Amino acid sequence: MRRRFPPPLRPGDVVAVVAPAGPVEPDRLARGLSRLSSAGFVPETAEGLLAKDGFLAGDDAHRAAQLQWALSLPGARAVMAARGGYGTARLMPLVDWRRASRRPRLFVGYSDVTAILAYLSTRLGIPAIHGPMAAADLALRPDPASFDAFLRLAGGRTSPGEPWGPPCDRLRGGAAEGILSGGCLSVLTSLLGTPFEPDFRGALLFLEDVSEPAYRLDRMLTQWIQAGKLRRIAGILAGRISPVRGETAEGIRRVFAEAGKRLSVPVWCGFPAGHGRTNFPLPFGVRARIDTQGRLFLLESPVAGT
Template identity: 35%
Template structure:
């Protein structure tokens, strides 16, 4: 079964669950109280794990270690960090075991995903959520790691962090984001870096308001394709009263439309407080009779909700990206195209 067949089947299962609960039911995990991870300092030990696809070059196992050391950490790697099982970085039991071990290890203060790809959703029934709840630590990664963010937040309430994977670009912007969020524990304002360059008017990193206004709530979300594939499972957080952020890569607009339709039909968009879309990288329509534009898709699915919404945030498969706390409480301003943390996302100390 390929990725898109899996998403289609999962979405179909998600449509049935609200019906089982009667009209107005919602296919979400029960909400849990928010749980903050322990703070990080230079000199701490972090674990590098590989929950998704295997790497194709040994250098991609070495570089993330060097990045973490350059940030000031000691590094442990999972026992199956460099393993391969088909396209995956080891069997499901091996990959889940490395995550469970990292959370249970008293020396480890944070867990960093090596890369995305696919396969993280296969691990969700194998994770030790009680151990994760008892040992709250920051988890960092994006793309396929959305499955872990959603499941861990749904099952434990733990705040995790959507941001660069170990093999991603650790350019100056991303490294600065990491220091501000993790070391300085700043109440960050997430506002796009907009520079005109030699253009009369800036073109890159522009935001576009869908519906104006301000909203407050906890952030939930991540990669749209991965998140929508959790429809009908106990690993999808409740979106009601929250600000939903999404991004994607290499998805034709008709597939973005289909995935948002899935969320709409299962009730996931009902009651959200606000909406932020990052980048949809390489999401151009193909040939043929034409396509809905992304603007039209957001007008159809998001604008009728009547909640503050904007697109273009620096979230997603881009070189410079925000580190976004999943579960962090924020205020968004859809007219300004920004959001800011209202409360700390780490334990005191």
């Protein structure tokens, strides 16, 4: 698959903000937009961004129109989701992805937006960033180190010789190298058997989730394994998944270690990205390596010309 790298994000560039999933709270959105502006960007919001239709930010046609607008907006260098929740997968058949990919731009988000990140990076060959969302991280839990890392990543200011994020804990095996991919496990699992199912061949697979007991994490991993979709992954990198009440972090670690054993691949855990207290950005669709000391190295930039 030929990859197409979006241009780097620089101060003064337009960032289109969309709501492909759950409804957005106005105060949170305002705080997030202010933070984008303070970083030197020009945020533009989709028309009807604050719409609400039950647990969705407007009906499917409305949200799909927002997404198509953002992916085609002249001058926009990046598209950032306002928040996650639920509903992104419902939009996937309604968007003209081929048209939108003619001039790729950097897509940023996580959680339910995993559906878009996975499709762009594994099916269309367009790198994306598993990172902050305007009315979530940027409004609710400002983390200067993670936001600075996002700015460097989106701007193409990373080095292959520099460890990315803190070291992880080894659960099984040794070093691994592959195309960094993945996201929220429950969202990824919902895509199995659809035209938007991600292709994880050769992947260094990052997985995270929230409010999922160990048995459900195991059930989802088992579905992927028994479907034969993880046979050719290079390794697993698990995020910091908080245990539900009555369970322990060790129980979650065991689930991922056993999945790695079934797949005969290395497993690392504890990378601070996703729904935890820290959401350190990760580029999907680029080569990365984790060494025997648990240090992650980005071997490529997610943006062109760097």
